[in-house]
Amino acid sequence: GDSVTQTEGLVTLTKGLPVMLNCTYQTTYSPFLFWYVQHLNEAPKLLLKSSTDNKRTEHQGFYATLHKSSSSFHLQKSSVQLSDSALYFCALSVGNYKPTFGKGTSLVVHP
């Protein structure tokens, strides 16, 4: 079946440093990949999405590139802010109705 793997459960960084959150997936279908962000006590909301191979997509300073050759969709930001502290989910969607979520990566940014 389809699966999404996020290798880091917790990432702790100092403000201003770059970050990369890993996401790899497995599917035999044509994939749509998403990153959702969930701030404390809030609903998950879309951060960015892509289905185009090797094309960088950006939103709110975050960016990711879907690489079908390596089945990856890593999330990056060049300089994290305190407000970026949140839970980040990578999700895979294919032709069926069941999006598959990774277990999430908690990002904690310190002053």
Place this chain on the structure above:
Amino acid sequence: DMKVTQMPRYLIKRMGENVLLECGQDMSHETMYWYRQDPGLGLQLIYISYDVDSNSEGDIPKGYRVSRKKREHFSLILDSAKTNQTSVYFCASRPVGAPNERLFFGHGTKLSVL
């Protein structure tokens, strides 16, 4: 207004009591979902609804049932709640046949079963 609304936001129940979690959306989305979120486990799919009276089990349906009598409304029912059903429950919706579309999430219901 593109909103998914969940009621209640917080709920405390005793083991063995019945629980009803309600979800509404104003986007006429055909597909709706119930997830539970537990630390370290991410979002686990409980049930999917493809439209009125067209529901399907997700990955962890045991102990839950759902009802969808109107397109805009999707309920999650726990008959005789158990302590291991303490969790945060999220409802979500998405247009049918649109795997490239994002899910719209509600704010969640935090359920404690004592």
